[in-house]
Amino acid sequence: MSEFEEIRPYYDTEVDQAIKEIIHHPMLKAMMNYTFPDKPDEYWMDLMVHCHSIRDFQINFIYPGIKKVLEISSSGLSTSGFEKLEKNTAYLFISNHRDIILDTSLLNAALYEHGLKMTTSAIGDNLVRKPFLRHLSRLTRNFTIKRGLPARELLESSKTVSAYIRYSLLRENRSVWIAQREGRTKDGNDVTHKGVLKMISMAGDSGEHFLDYFKRLNVVPVSISYEYDPTDVLKMPELLAKARQETYVKGENEDFHTLLNGIMGQKGNIHIHIGDPLNPAITKIGETHSGSVKQMQALADLIDRQIILGYELWPTKYIAADLLTGKETHGHYYSLEQKEKFMRRFEKIVDQKNPLAKESFLAMYANPVFNKERILKEINTQQ
Incomplete structure (x- = not known):
C-alpha cells in the first residue's frame, strides 16, 4: 500500500499511536464532552486508550457522537433501501453531498445499524489540513483527495485515488463513499460530474471497457436530504457570486466554520435512501448507447436520476x-x-x-x- 501513503486512512496497527497524538487535544475534549455530557473525562479517556482499531473508534466514539447530534439538532433520521444491500458485498456508493462531515457519518451510522460494513470515504485535503482534523479523519477511515493541483500533478493524484478506490473495493472488500461531484452541492441541483466517473475508471484493467469495470465496482447511488440545510446561510456568499458570474474566494477557516455549523445547526428531519444497484442498467447502457462519450454521459444521467428520485422532498x-x-x-x-x-x-x-x-x-x-x-x-x- 506504499503508493497510498499520502492519502490512506490509518491501519488498525496505527490506531494506538494516533489516539496518543490527540487524546489531550482540546477539540477532542470538546467532542467527547458533547458526546458523553454526563461522564467525567476519565471515562472516555480510559475507553479510548483501550481502543485498538478503526472499527472500535467508530463504534465507541463516532457513532455515539452522531446519535447525540441527531438528538440535539435534528428531528430524527429515517432510511430506506438498505434491504437491497448484501452483508458481504462491497459497494461504490456515489452520493449527493450536502454536509462536509454528516453525510458520510450518517450513512455509516445507518450501515452499522443495519449490520453492514461501514465505508471508507473520500474527503478533500482542504478540510483536514489542521493536524488534529487529519488524525481524526484517518481514524474514521477517510482517504484524502488533493485539491487545487496543477494539471500534471492532478492527473497523477487522480490515478492514485482511483487505484485506492479499486484496492478498497476489490482487494479489501470494503465499500467506498464518494460524492457525485467535487465539493458540496450548494444550489440544490444534484448533478454527477463526468470527471469524477472518469477518475474512478482510471484503475480499470488494460483493454477493459469502463462500463464492465464499473459493474465490478457495484455502483449504488445514495440520496441524503435534510429538511433544513444547517449550512444554508453559509452557502449564500458563493451562490450570490455565482449568480453575478464572479469568482468566489473562500474566507480563512471557512471550511472549518461550515463543518461546525453542519454538526451543530438545526436540521429538522433527515432521510437517507439507498438506490438500486446499477449493474443491470449499466449493461443496458452498453447495449443502447454507442461510443464512450455517450456511454459516460448515460451513466452520469443514470446516477443523477436515481439520486433525484430517491431524494426525500420535505415540506x-x-x-x-x-x-x-x-x-x-x-x-x-x-x-x-x-x-x-x-x-x-x-x-x-x-x-x-x-x-x-x-x-x-x-x-x-x-x-x-x-x-x-x-x-x-x-x-x-x-x-
Missing part, C-alpha cells in the same frame, strides 16, 4: 418552490404552520431587500422539487 422544499414561483401548486404538501416556520428562518437569515439573495436561497431548497418533477414527467412520457 420546506415544496414551500420554497411555491414561494419562488409565486403559486401554491404544492400547497397540499405542507401546512400553514410549516410555512410560517420556514418563512421565519428565511426572513431572519436572508436580506429581504436583495432579490438575488432571496431567489438564490429559495432555489437551493426548491431545485430538488423541480428536478424530481422533471424526471417523473420524462418517465411518464416514455411509458
